[in-house]
Amino acid sequence: MTAWAAGRGHSIAKGTSRDIRVANRFEVMRVVIAQSPVSRRRIATETGLSIATVGTVVGELLAAGLLLEVGFEDSAGRPRALMAVDHAGGVLLGVDVAETYVRVDLFDAALTFLDGVEEALSPDENRPGQVVGHIVSGVRTVLDRAGVPERRVLGAGITVPGQVDHRGGVSVFAPNWDWHDIPLGRLLAERLGVPAHLDNPLRAAIVAELWFGAGRRREDVVVLNLGTGVGAGLAFRGTLYRGATNSAGEWGHTTLVLDGRPCHCGGRGCVEAYVGAPGIVQHLRELDPDSPMLHVNDQTATIDALTRGIEAGDPIAQKVVAETARYLGAAVANLINLLNPEAIVLSSWVATRLGEPLLAEVQAVVARHALGRPFLATEIVRSTLPGDSVSLGAATLALERFLSDIAGR
Amino acid sequence: MTAWAAGRGHSIAKGTSRDIRVANRFEVMRVVIAQSPVSRRRIATETGLSIATVGTVVGELLAAGLLLEVGFEDSAGRPRALMAVDHAGGVLLGVDVAETYVRVDLFDAALTFLDGVEEALSPDENRPGQVVGHIVSGVRTVLDRAGVPERRVLGAGITVPGQVDHRGGVSVFAPNWDWHDIPLGRLLAERLGVPAHLDNPLRAAIVAELWFGAGRRREDVVVLNLGTGVGAGLAFRGTLYRGATNSAGEWGHTTLVLDGRPCHCGGRGCVEAYVGAPGIVQHLRELDPDSPMLHVNDQTATIDALTRGIEAGDPIAQKVVAETARYLGAAVANLINLLNPEAIVLSSWVATRLGEPLLAEVQAVVARHALGRPFLATEIVRSTLPGDSVSLGAATLALERFLSDIAGR
Numbered sequence: 114m115t116a117w118a119a120g121r122g123h124s125i126a127k128g129t130s131r132d133i134r135v136a137n138r139f140e141v142m143r144v145v146i147a148q149s150p151v152s153r154r155r156i157a158t159e160t161g162l163s164i165a166t167v168g169t170v171v172g173e174l175l176a177a178g179l180l181l182e183v184g185f186e187d188s189a190g191r192p193r194a195l196m197a198v199d200h201a202g203g204v205l206l207g208v209d210v211a212e213t214y215v216r217v218d219l220f221d222a223a224l225t226f227l228d229g230v231e232e233a234l235s236p237d238e239n240r241p242g243q244v245v246g247h248i249v250s251g252v253r254t255v256l257d258r259a260g261v262p263e264r265r266v267l268g269a270g271i272t273v274p275g276q277v278d279h280r281g282g283v284s285v286f287a288p289n290w291d292w293h294d295i296p297l298g299r300l301l302a303e304r305l306g307v308p309a310h311l312d313n314p315l316r317a318a319i320v321a322e323l324w325f326g327a328g329r330r331r332e333d334v335v336v337l338n339l340g341t342g343v344g345a346g347l348a349f350r351g352t353l354y355r356g357a358t359n360s361a362g363e364w365g366h367t368t369l370v371l372d373g374r375p376c377h378c379g380g381r382g383c384v385e386a387y388v389g390a391p392g393i394v395q396h397l398r399e400l401d402p403d404s405p406m407l408h409v410n411d412q413t414a415t416i417d418a419l420t421r422g423i424e425a426g427d428p429i430a431q432k433v434v435a436e437t438a439r440y441l442g443a444a445v446a447n448l449i450n451l452l453n454p455e456a457i458v459l460s461s462w463v464a465t466r467l468g469e470p471l472l473a474e475v476q477a478v479v480a481r482h483a484l485g486r487p488f489l490a491t492e493i494v495r496s497t498l499p500g501d502s503v504s505l506g507a508a509t510l511a512l513e514r515f516l517s518d519i520a521g522r
Numbered sequence: 523m524t525a526w527a528a529g530r531g532h533s534i535a536k537g538t539s540r541d542i543r544v545a546n547r548f549e550v551m552r553v554v555i556a557q558s559p560v561s562r563r564r565i566a567t568e569t570g571l572s573i574a575t576v577g578t579v580v581g582e583l584l585a586a587g588l589l590l591e592v593g594f595e596d597s598a599g600r601p602r603a604l605m606a607v608d609h610a611g612g613v614l615l616g617v618d619v620a621e622t623y624v625r626v627d628l629f630d631a632a633l634t635f636l637d638g639v640e641e642a643l644s645p646d647e648n649r650p651g652q653v654v655g656h657i658v659s660g661v662r663t664v665l666d667r668a669g670v671p672e673r674r675v676l677g678a679g680i681t682v683p684g685q686v687d688h689r690g691g692v693s694v695f696a697p698n699w700d701w702h703d704i705p706l707g708r709l710l711a712e713r714l715g716v717p718a719h720l721d722n723p724l725r726a727a728i729v730a731e732l733w734f735g736a737g738r739r740r741e742d743v744v745v746l747n748l749g750t751g752v753g754a755g756l757a758f759r760g761t762l763y764r765g766a767t768n769s770a771g772e773w774g775h776t777t778l779v780l781d782g783r784p785c786h787c788g789g790r791g792c793v794e795a796y797v798g799a800p801g802i803v804q805h806l807r808e809l810d811p812d813s814p815m816l817h818v819n820d821q822t823a824t825i826d827a828l829t830r831g832i833e834a835g836d837p838i839a840q841k842v843v844a845e846t847a848r849y850l851g852a853a854v855a856n857l858i859n860l861l862n863p864e865a866i867v868l869s870s871w872v873a874t875r876l877g878e879p880l881l882a883e884v885q886a887v888v889a890r891h892a893l894g895r896p897f898l899a900t901e902i903v904r905s906t907l908p909g910d911s912v913s914l915g916a917a918t919l920a921l922e923r924f925l926s927d928i929a930g931r
């Protein structure tokens with residue numbers, strides 16, 4: 114059960130006073146990250162919190178070593194202290210474990226990127242111990258290069274594909290590796306002396322947007338991770354949505370074409386079968402089986418070739434984008450009609466590479482499929498986050514965990 | 523903007539202290555409704571609230587005339603006052619405006635059904651003044667029959683199809699009547715001396731489940747209104763979800779069969795085209811164009827005939843149910859994969875009539891389409907609410923409004 118157990122069953126949400134204290138910390142931290150150096154009064158204006166509450170929260174964050182007083186501003190002859198994130202203080206780690214690589218990124222407490230390393234995972238390296246080995250060596254590498262001792266790490270956020278029990282730190286089910294109930298959190302704790310938060314990459318992607326991207330000024334937001342697999346990170350009322358068992362967001366395995374293309378999940382006609390990278394490659398193969406853009410068994414190279422083809426005005430490449438958008442636009446319209454969000458954000462490597470041409474085609478298709486009113490309420494945009502938004506989000510989840518745990522003090 | 527404006531942008535939800543006060547009132551009222559007569563201590567145990575908070579809230583509800591002290595129980599020699607809803611106090615009205623009827627139900631403050639009246643709407647009675655006239659005459663009828671003066675009405679909840687601005691009391695867009703920006707709330711206020719809350723029927727349906735049905739002990743719940751049109755009422759974290767412009771839940775117009783059957787929304791292959799009552803009638807027509815179960819231009823009579831056919835073991839009727847479930851099950855699986863809810867509740871008249879046979883077929887289809895883990899976390903059930911759950915939910919929204927407004931005192 115969640116902290117929300119007492120609040121169920123009506124149309125106004127409810128939090129405990131502890132939830133509010135923690136949420137206030139998040140709000141204050143976000144304002145300091147975005148606007149530092151910043152006075153307590155300015156934080157109060159930006160968050161809508163009282164000066165007294167801001168004073169308390171800033172005190173907690175100073176004591177926890179996250180913030181510093183960096184000077185004063187003059188306000189009608191009265192000096193006001195200015196706060197900033199302590200960039201020389203604690204650091205955060207974001208680890209994105211994917212099927213073909215382990216990426217470890219190091220951030221300061223303001224989630225400024227410091228350094229990153231990516232280790233390839235070969236197809237036969239699918240045992241938990243091997244993956245943990247890559248995580249540990251990646252973490253050691255970035256910490257060594259930065260000269261940061263483990264004790265300065267406030268937390269590490271780690272995402273693994275599939276079903277994750279984020280409370281217990283367990284990879285419940287990772288279909289591609291046939292993992293069942295692997296206690297990754299415990300395995301990592303035995304090797305690393307840093308607090309670890311395990312989660313699913315869709316959770317990380319939406320949290321990154323909430324803190325730093327399209328979710329900053331919005332309540333109801335969907336981020337679409339468009340890569341080899343596809344999925345949706347969901348936020349409702351400005352808050353990450355996990356569903357009953359932390360497996361919400363499997364939009365890639367919703368049916369768009371009943372009895373359509375086979376999907377690797379065992380179903381047919383899933384969104385992913387048409388808009389995941391292998392599905393896009395299949396569109397190309399169906400349009401031109403002899404296309405020089407096709408790279409056998411290398412979807413990344415094929416998508417890269419398509420990207421260059423679009424830039425060069427290649428008509429086949431343009432048709433592949435239009436065909437992908439025909440499915441992706443209908444599937445985005447489904448999200449708009451069902452969820453009436455304020456924004457849908459296209460993210461991950463396929464969205465980055467196919468870029469504006471894909472977005473433009475998708476917007477045109479959505480306009481035909483979505484209902485008028487919710488369509489007008491939804492902005493469809495590309496993610497503006499730099500780098501790997503999953504590792505950024507993972508590190509942000511680790512910061513949230515750290516901020517939550519201050520409460521226990 | 524909502525009361526949640528300050529709480530956006532992170533993974534822990536946040537409420538204002540006023541939200542919490544109002545939510546506490548809802549919790550206490552729900553426990554008293556469900557368990558009356560009940561002591562303050564028992565309310566505290568059931569809600570998880572402190573005795574002091576329960577004391578404050580009970581005091582507010584006593585002062586507002588919603589509750590009564592009805593006696594005492596003996597607790598180790600110390601008498602404890604018992605609370606109950608004042609059944610002789612205020613009443614609530616629930617009004618379900620559909621395309622073919624206006625239903626007005628009267629409830630006491632515990633949402634116990636007292637009396638109801640249904641007035642038919644002929645197809646040419648589609649002007650706002652005509653609909654308001656039916657609402658007013660229905661309200662007068664039930665109040666007169668019960669001998670209740672208008673001043674005892676705590677509130678009236680009214681649902682109309684389409685896009686509703688629930689804050690302004692405006693029917694923004696009702697496609698079947700081509701209504702645009704009709705200020706129904708104001709028109710009603712001119713004719714009725716009771717506080718009115720206007721909303722969409724999907725909102726009412728899920729609020730009814732949250733207070734009295736499958737949503738009582740659950741956090742993330744979807745109710746499917748299966749009638750002429752179909753749609754989904756959504757609750758996340760125990761709280762009604764409206765989306766950015768109160769138009770969430772248009773699951774009926776999500777695409778299930780790309781380029782499939784035409785839908786009256788102008789799209790193709792929408793869920794509604796296959797599982798709305800006219801879509802079910804079309805399955806029958808395609809299976810047996812000469813079926814005696816077909817009643818031209820009367821979908822209700824045709825669904826009734828199908829219901830009797832199922833009971834009699836008619837193979838065509840069974841095939842129609844299986845064909846309907848083939849689409850409905852896939853569309854339910856989409857909700858499970860995307861939202862990972864704890865329960866999906868089948869509601870409204872088609873669900874009532876096709877009953878267990880439809881549910882059983884749907885469960886079998888969902889098992890094939892949904893991902894394993896979220897499937898196991900989701901119960902698929904029929905609504906257990908008696909009567910018209912939309913008018914019950916509308917009256918409940920009116921009670922919520924009344925409970926919220928106590929705060930201003």
Ligand SMILES: [Zn+2]
Pocket residue numbers: 365366367376377378379380381383385
């Ligand atoms: Zn699939």
Ligand SMILES: [Zn+2]
Pocket residue numbers: 774775776785786787788789790792794
């Ligand atoms: Zn439609």
